[in-house]
Amino acid sequence: MPLLEIQNLAKTYRQMGGETTVAIGEISCKVETGEFVSFVGPSGCGKTTLLMSIAGLIAPSAGQVVIHGKEVSGPPPNLVLVFQDFNKSLFAWRSVLGNVRFGLEARGNHSREGDGKARSLIDLVGLKGFENHYPWELSGGMQQRVAIARALAYEPEVLLMDEPFGSLDALTRLELEDTLLQLWEELGTTILFITHDIEEAIYLSDRILLLSQRPSRIIEQLPINFSRPRNQMLTRAQPGFMEIRNRIYQRIHNESALS
Amino acid sequence: MRESKLNGLLFFLGLLIVWELLAQGGLINPLIVPPLSRIFRVFSDLVWSGQIPLQVAASMKRAAAGYVMAALVFIPLGILMGLSQTVYRLFEVIVEMLRPVPPPVMIPVAMLFFGLEDEMKIFVIFFSCAWPILLNTLDGARHVDRVLLNTARTFGLSQWRIIWNVILPAASPQIVTGLKVSLPITLILVVISEMVGSTDGIGYFILDSQRRFRVAQMYAGMLTLAILGYTLNQLFNLLYKLVMPWHVGLMRMKDGA
């Protein structure tokens, strides 16, 4: 049985004036344990809505998300969402260590050894030495790493990431991509990743799902078979890489043109 | 959204109805909390007889005088202090020494000099509005964008014209904040000073009604005060939109960003 299944998910928003926006038309897909799946689509296509629905933070208008055979209604216990706006998501009143510990506390772990776990996670994301700093003292890239460490401290089975590297500069983004892959390979978490950066999606994923313009549906699924561990230079230099990239670009471009 | 506001209004009305019933039924002592209907009746009587308008006028006369005087004195002073380090330092200690004085405490002091006359209240209001107006104006003047100032200078404007044409408008949002904050302060202090030492005015009226056990009248006075507070605020906002329409748009743009 797949770990996670999205069944005929749809979401319509009602605005204040009475008009409705159909964010998600109909999405169905399956995700296996340990997979790294990316959703790619044009802006405004409802990617965030999709992730929020899977995370149980908003209720779908139709369809359901099933995890381990159980329907999701409200935030599921073995899943965490990492938000795009990390500076609105991190707790300004807690230090880096405090924020990461929060992930443990949310799991019910208030013990001393939790401290050690938090510290090793902070090390893993490359922030060793910054434990006692406050979020505002850190750069964007560092803040997002804290958010990731905090999410991992929760030991989720499924990690949802909403354009986590979107607001970072190109170089930081490449660094974090590799950090994420390392963590993924070590921890075996299943990751659902949203990005508008096509190459990033190809670089990171096992599989890419292309979303159409609103009302969104899956227009294509592409398996990504490049060998792991991926390498910023070698993998991207592979001939198949640009092919896939152009293919995706073409499809999304056509989709945008249609709307 | 609308529905929720309706709920709130209905709830509010509900409370008023409960008040009325409890007072009518004698469950609350009507001598202390009379029925709303009686309060409204007394209120309208007093408004039509001219009593309330008279008292309000007396209070507003003093309030306006004190408020305007404070603006006329402290806006220029604030600008000077904001622009010139020297002036600022000169006045800084004096201002910091006077700031902690709670405004009502100046009432006996003013009474010493002015007795129970209008001047007493005007002085108290003048003193109380000083700090919000001064400090906000100062802040506004000090934080006028360098770029704006240099633009004016590069056009060869004299110092006076710079103040009038650039600094004043640029600092005006802050100045308005100071003036806006001073509004409720003015109202509060005119009421207090009338309660402590006066022979007329809405503050005096409320206290006097209580002393004579004209309870419904007392509540009518309080209602007047609430209406007055609300009206002054609305008037201020109206004036503000008329005089500085450009600022409303600017603020909306900033908030949106």
Add this chain to the structure above:
Amino acid sequence: MNVGKAFNWPGWIAFALVLLIWEFGSRNNPALQPYLPPVSRIFSSLGELILSGRIVSHLMITLSRFLQSYLFAASIAVILGTVLGYFRLAHNLFEAVIEFLRPMPSVAIIPVAVLLLGISDAMIIAVTVYASLWPVLINTIDGVRHLERTLIDTGRTFGLNRRKILWLVVLPAAAPYIITGLRISLSIALILVTTAEMIAGSKGLGFFILDEERSMNSGNMYAGVILVSALGYLLNRLFVLGEGWAMNWRRGMLAREAL
């Protein structure tokens, strides 16, 4: 307001000059003395009053009323404000009531309080509590209501229930707003206590100042003014110190924003 940490010589000199002019102007003008006694006389009166204990008892009474009222009002207002800010239903219900009562100056309550409670400590405390409630209430409601949606969603994605979100996310995030309200209330409480004492009291610094004015003991009156101002100043300083300690995490943020 600190423009440079250098000691403000011109300022202090200007202040000293004012005092000197006052002193000598008063000494050389016997007609002026009942209204504006020499500074030296005011301070000697102050000294006398303190040593004799006379003003100290008034001070203690005012302080005690102030503390009782302020602490009580602060506690109620924070709780009430949190409830009203957090639960949309409660807020909608009470919004009209609050908007109606807000424009009415709290001092108008004094006659009602006298009616109900006579001239007593209870009256003064009741009035002060009512007035001190508002800034804390409004600021707390504001702070809680305008919490970033993302922060609350972060709490939810980590599986926290409503109560835990309130404690671990909402209150810490709203703390700066609440504290601003508490600081404003500090001044308001002192103002109301002294006002109530003036209008309908028989003890306390407010009453003392008015009483001395009536007896034309201007020296004592000014002494009282100085004492109550010093009290207000001290309370404010203490508060700012406490605030600095509690909001350590924010200090750097604010410094950054100020730039």
